[in-house]
Amino acid sequence: MGDDHVDGNALAGDLREIFAVDLTAATGRCAGCGYRGEVASLRVYTNAPGLVARCPRCEEVVLRLVRGPDRAWLDLRGTVSLEIPLAP
Amino acid sequence: MAIVSPGFSGRRRSSDVQLPPGQYLTEDFPVLTAGPTPRVPTDRWELTISTEAGRKHVWSWQDLTGLPAEKITTDIHCVTKWSKLGTRWKGVSLDVLLEEVETAADFALVQSYGGYTTNLPLEDLLDGQAWIAYRYDDDDITPEHGGPARLLVPHLYFWKSAKWVRGIQLLLEDEPGFWETAGYHDYGDPWREQRYQGD
């Protein structure tokens, strides 16, 4: 395992710029292998033209976020669903 | 509007050289990666060019390094805004590799070990504009920088110069690659600052 990634926690700021809730505490399911875990537990590659989050089990891409000056692109095709905790 | 941090300049060097718009000069060679670094032994390395008709042309490491190679000295421009001047490479021109390949394709989708892809027009791979590079600065290319072999297309933003190249698919229609499906430009000319879709 390399030293070139960080945790899904690192996605928090850029996702909170877009969403009204913290998505790093959400539970996702990997479209590749079915792994279920918090977004915070993903392996995130930040030294790239965008943020790339990979499944800690199968290393497939589960989420990508590209931030342009006036737009953002969010790709979630590697994620089956996100279960987002909400205050009752 | 961002507030300015007085005295902050970042890890940059000022220069008299004209750089593409929005670019800054760097002297180190930043390592950008979207995933784990593939480590491909050269005895298992292969390069495949496949045509729209389904024909495959395959080169082993020995085949590739046995072909006439060129030395290239070129500036490179990364979409994350760093530019590096006078980088020195050695590799095989795509003109050589595509010489025997019969195709009517207009587009190429480049594929890498590790799953990365990037697209560009086929004509940008021809006429001395692109190489399969396997030496950098008189040394083997390290895995971090895309070794054993990477594509080198220095007239486009550097994400088009796919690391760990394993194949080129020739296509009749353009098919966006890894970053191009996530907002980045299909062509990526640094001098026209084509960073994102629609630029």
Add this chain to the structure above:
Amino acid sequence: MARAAVSGRLTWRVASVAENRAITASARSLVFDVPGWPGHLPGQHVDVRLTAEDGYSVQRSYSIASAANGDRVELAVQRVADGEVSPYLCDVLNAGDQVELRGPVGGWFVWRATDPAPVLLVAGGSGIAPLMAMIRSRAEQGSRVPFRLVYSVRTPQDVYFADELRQRAREDAGLDVHLVYTREAPEGAPAPKRIGVATLNTHGWPPDFTPNCFVCGPTGFVEAVADILVALGHDPRRVRTERFG
């Protein structure tokens, strides 16, 4: 208690430096005044953005080291020799200077005082920052949840918040602090070593206690520690990690 769940999207705020002081030879504590700061939970981080006069801009994430305290936020910044942001934060910023800050962010690597489970904190180097926020919050809130900190540093001179940790280890009932030296140990301490199975077995909690484990440090360190904890029988879901690359 501070509420971290701020509704709505998050944008950049202007923060002014209230204090910039040395913690070790290579790290500094930066205290910011952030007007309108909504409070934070221990373990959360902020993004800091610096912009040059020509518009060139970079951002970095830093864990918050302080417990919630009005508009004040403390970061512990390790100076990375060839870094782009940390030398500026450490050596250039003075009281009154401004930067942009976005946060608090992150809702997973956080300790909540309402959770009664015992806590194991494992820090590598500057990874102490968010764990320090947890230790401080615990005291601030009068929590009696048992805490154990295992803190790996190269040498005695590299301990962040050394005096405060010594004092808290004496005075905060239910807080144990164990230091592991990897390069150079002080007189009378065991020889330098890395955190291993024995360390975490002795100075952590038994898995039966179902503790919450928080591990923060460089990527390689975090991976090694998390693997040991899981091998010792801790539920991987209770081992929360924060790698900083």
